[in-house]
Amino acid sequence: MLTMSRYKPASALHFNVVIYSKADLDNIEIKNQYLKKLNFDVFQSSNSRGNTINLAAIDLVEKHLIAKTRSGDSEADYQLGIFNQQLGKYLKSSIHERFAYHCFCQAADKGHSAAQCKLGEIFLQGLEELPDHPAVFKDLSCAVAWLKIAIEQDNAKAKYLYAEHFVKLNIHTEESGQNNQRDTFNVLYQRLINEAADAGYAVAKLKLIELTQGSDRERMTALVDVIDLYKLGNESLSIEPDSALANEYLEIYWQLHIKEMENYMPTRPVLI
Numbered sequence: 001m002l003t004m005s006r007y008k009p010a011s012a013l014h015f016n017v018v019i020y021s022k023a024d025l026d027n028i029e030i031k032n033q034y035l036k037k038l039n040f041d042v043f044q045s046s047n048s049r050g051n052t053i054n055l056a057a058i059d060l061v062e063k064h065l066i067a068k069t070r071s072g073d074s075e076a077d078y079q080l081g082i083f084n085q086q087l088g089k090y091l092k093s094s095i096h097e098r099f100a101y102h103c104f105c106q107a108a109d110k111g112h113s114a115a116q117c118k119l120g121e122i123f124l125q126g127l128e129e130l131p132d133h134p135a136v137f138k139d140l141s142c143a144v145a146w147l148k149i150a151i152e153q154d155n156a157k158a159k160y161l162y163a164e165h166f167v168k169l170n171i172h173t174e175e176s177g178q179n180n181q182r183d184t185f186n187v188l189y190q191r192l193i194n195e196a197a198d199a200g201y202a203v204a205k206l207k208l209i210e211l212t213q214g215s216d217r218e219r220m221t222a223l224v225d226v227i228d229l230y231k232l233g234n235e236s237l238s239i240e241p242d243s244a245l246a247n248e249y250l251e252i253y254w255q256l257h258i259k260e261m262e263n264y265m266p267t268r269p270v271l272i
Contacts, residue, residue, distance in 0.1 A: 167189040
């Protein structure tokens with residue numbers, strides 16, 4: 001589907017740590033748990049300690065992830081992409097994020113639903129041009145295509161993104177035509193958001209509360225789950241930790257909390 005020249009991954013520190021034996025890593029279930037744990041351990045520690053990151057773990061990524069990518073393993077491609085994307089954010093390095101894009105392309109071509117969803121996200125925004133590396137332009141048709149492919153594999157985040165970025169747009173555009181077409185889009189929008197929420201995607205649960213005009217207290221409860229989602233990540237949903245997003249939702253939470261406190265503050269009596 002998509003092809004790109006291969007980029008060199010980040011150079012690593014030498015740090016000889018073996019968590020599982022080679023025989024264990026040949027077991028697909030154990031191996032996938034290990035790959036995910038490696039990424040989550042590195043960047044959870046980064047989020048919890050501010051500017052601290054376990055750089056020594058890069059060597060583990062090179063030894064175990066890259067070895068698996070060479071054997072055609074889609075999960076290894078995806079995890080290597082996540083690692084470089086997170087490292088790119090931490091180091092403010094666009095080249096790491098570009099290498100992550102290449103890894104997602106490799107994994108998506110092999111049928112990895114989380115990588116397909118990632119490509120949908122990337123095409124919603126695009127990637128800047130770098131020396132010797134052309135820009136990845138914002139392309140809504142490519143974003144739709146990848147998100148739909150991920151939805152076919154029941155990816156919860158892809159359902160939410162497709163509903164928010166494309167189905168909602170059709171509901172509110174004049175080109176959607178007659179009322180029955182808008183109704184069709186409304187039904188599709190509600191179904192996708194509900195399915196994403198039922199799968200445990202906390203952002204979709206928050207959206208449902210907003211759609212049903214739930215109370216501020218309900219929104220605050222849902223926001224706690226969203227903050228935890230981006231602070232800690234979620235392996236089963238393939239959501240990696242993202243401290244910037246966690247802080248954005250934390251700000252919304254505190255705004256609601258302050259509003260709630262103001263409503264409960266007793267009014268001062270007027271002195272005559």
